Amino acid sequence: MTTVDQTPTGFDWRIYSDVPLPPILAAALTYFQEEGYHGTTVRNIATKVGLTMPTLYYHFGNKEGILFALLDAAMDDFWAHGDACLEDAAGDTQKRFENFITSLGLHYTHRRDLAMLHDEFRFLGPDFRAKYLVKRNLVAEVLETLIKDGNNEGIFSVEDPHLTALALLGMLGGILDWYRSTGPLSPAEIADHYTRYAIRLVLKPPAA
The missing domain is CATH 1.10.10.60 (Homeodomain-like)
Structure with missing residues (x-):
C-alpha cells in the first residue's frame, strides 16, 4: 500500500x-x-x-496560498504518523487497521488547531484544491483498503467497505466538535476509545 x-x-x-x-x-x-x-x-x-x-x-x-500551505503541512504531518503506524503493524491487517484509526484520533486531538482547517479547503481554488485532495482522499482510500483486506482474510465482516470507511471518518472527525485539551481524557485515551469503537464495527462476530 x-x-x-x-x-x-x-x-x-x-x-x-x-x-x-x-x-x-x-x-x-x-x-x-x-x-x-x-x-x-x-x-x-x-x-x-x-x-x-x-x-x-x-x-x-496571497491568503489562499497561506491556507494551502497550512493544509499541506497538516496532511504531511498526518501522513508522517500514518505511514509509520502502518509500517509498525507490519503484515498484521487488524493491527494496521487499529493503528490507522488510532493515528486519526491522535491527529484530531494533538493537531486540533490544524485539523480544524480541513473543512476550509472549500476556499481553495482549483489548482490548490486538487493538490490538497490528493493527500486527503488517500486517507479514505487507505482505510477502505484495510477494511477490504480484513474481509478477504476473514477477520472483518463488512458489507460495504466504502460506506463503512466514510462512516468511520465521520465519527473520528466529530472529535473536533467537542475535544478540548483541558478535558478529562488525554489524546491517547480518546484515540483508544475510538479505536475500540471502530474495531467493533468491522470485526467478524465469533462463530456461534
Whole structure:
C-alpha cells in the first residue's frame, strides 16, 4: 500500500512534537482559529510577524496560498504518523487497521488547531484544491483498503467497505466538535476509545 511520504527510521508515530511552522504560517493559524478564514486579512498576518505586505506575498502569494500551505503541512504531518503506524503493524491487517484509526484520533486531538482547517479547503481554488485532495482522499482510500483486506482474510465482516470507511471518518472527525485539551481524557485515551469503537464495527462476530 503506497501513501505519500517516506517516514524517517525510528520515528514514533504515537509521539507528537510541535509542527515547525514558519512565523507567517504560525501567525496565520492563530488568526484563522480566532477570526476565521474570511475574518483574517493578509495585513493582520503581516503586522503580527513584522513583515511588509510585499514580503508576505512573495513567500505565499496571497491568503489562499497561506491556507494551502497550512493544509499541506497538516496532511504531511498526518501522513508522517500514518505511514509509520502502518509500517509498525507490519503484515498484521487488524493491527494496521487499529493503528490507522488510532493515528486519526491522535491527529484530531494533538493537531486540533490544524485539523480544524480541513473543512476550509472549500476556499481553495482549483489548482490548490486538487493538490490538497490528493493527500486527503488517500486517507479514505487507505482505510477502505484495510477494511477490504480484513474481509478477504476473514477477520472483518463488512458489507460495504466504502460506506463503512466514510462512516468511520465521520465519527473520528466529530472529535473536533467537542475535544478540548483541558478535558478529562488525554489524546491517547480518546484515540483508544475510538479505536475500540471502530474495531467493533468491522470485526467478524465469533462463530456461534
